[in-house]
Amino acid sequence: MVSPIFKPISQEKISVKIINQIKALIDEGKLKPGEPLPPERRLMDMLSVSRPSLREALKSLIGMGYLEVTAYNRTVVKSLAAGQMLDPLSVLVQEDITTAFELIQVRKALESWNCYHAAQKITKEEIVKMKEILSLMEHHLDDSYFPFPLDKEDADFHFAIAQATHNKVQMHIMHTVHEMLKNFIGKYYEKISLTVIYEQHKDVVQMLEKHDPEGARDSIMKHLNYVESKLMEAVDSSLGHDIKMKII
Numbered sequence: 001m002v003s004p005i006f007k008p009i010s011q012e013k014i015s016v017k018i019i020n021q022i023k024a025l026i027d028e029g030k031l032k033p034g035e036p037l038p039p040e041r042r043l044m045d046m047l048s049v050s051r052p053s054l055r056e057a058l059k060s061l062i063g064m065g066y067l068e069v070t071a072y073n074r075t076v077v078k079s080l081a082a083g084q085m086l087d088p089l090s091v092l093v094q095e096d097i098t099t100a101f102e103l104i105q106v107r108k109a110l111e112s113w114n115c116y117h118a119a120q121k122i123t124k125e126e127i128v129k130m131k132e133i134l135s136l137m138e139h140h141l142d143d144s145y146f147p148f149p150l151d152k153e154d155a156d157f158h159f160a161i162a163q164a165t166h167n168k169v170q171m172h173i174m175h176t177v178h179e180m181l182k183n184f185i186g187k188y189y190e191k192i193s194l195t196v197i198y199e200q201h202k203d204v205v206q207m208l209e210k211h212d213p214e215g216a217r218d219s220i221m222k223h224l225n226y227v228e229s230k231l232m233e234a235v236d237s238s239l240g241h242d243i244k245m246k247i248i
Helices: 014-027 040-047 051-064 086-095 097-121 124-139 151-164 168-186 194-209 213-239 243-247
Strands: 067-069 075-077
Touching (some): 014 051, 040 051, 097 168, 097 213, 124 151, 124 194, 194 213
Antiparallel strands (some): 067 075
């Protein structure tokens, strides 16, 4: 007897359909690393699913490493570049100044690549988004409170550049590097001129809008070199030694 070539059709569980949709959005870069999912009730309405099906799907996605729950009990997209290998590096960045500056060197290489390729691929909509972030920055320039009033806008700006590369792997790597450096840089934000950062960001957007890869790369390097120099000055002042000599 010939074996049948057809197999019975099984109905896919609702939770599996939810998993596949969210995974696809992450894989396509439409859900970005660090981006929170809508609140549970809102997500249930958007997907037209029950609470048990949604919770089962989210639990599976957390187990698979696509999502994570923050300290504020928000479910966010997890960086696909994160993992066990990076956990000890994150600790080392916080405990060892030299390692932090070595990671800043890596960040400079990543972001110069980002700007070069973003200048070739950036869309009008993405330029508009960056200009909106610049407007928010400008609004905070006269703020005198601490912590750094531009921290969110600054992060959004650099992530927007990564997104404009249309390379989702690069976006996830950038997010991981930013998360590892965030606390270290935050200690010395008050040493960095908000106005200088704003003007440098404007220069980057101008080069991106012109679709000038070399100009965009040079502009972001000028900005990152400035930030690095101010961090070195702050660390040298607090520790009393020349950190620059340690990383050359």
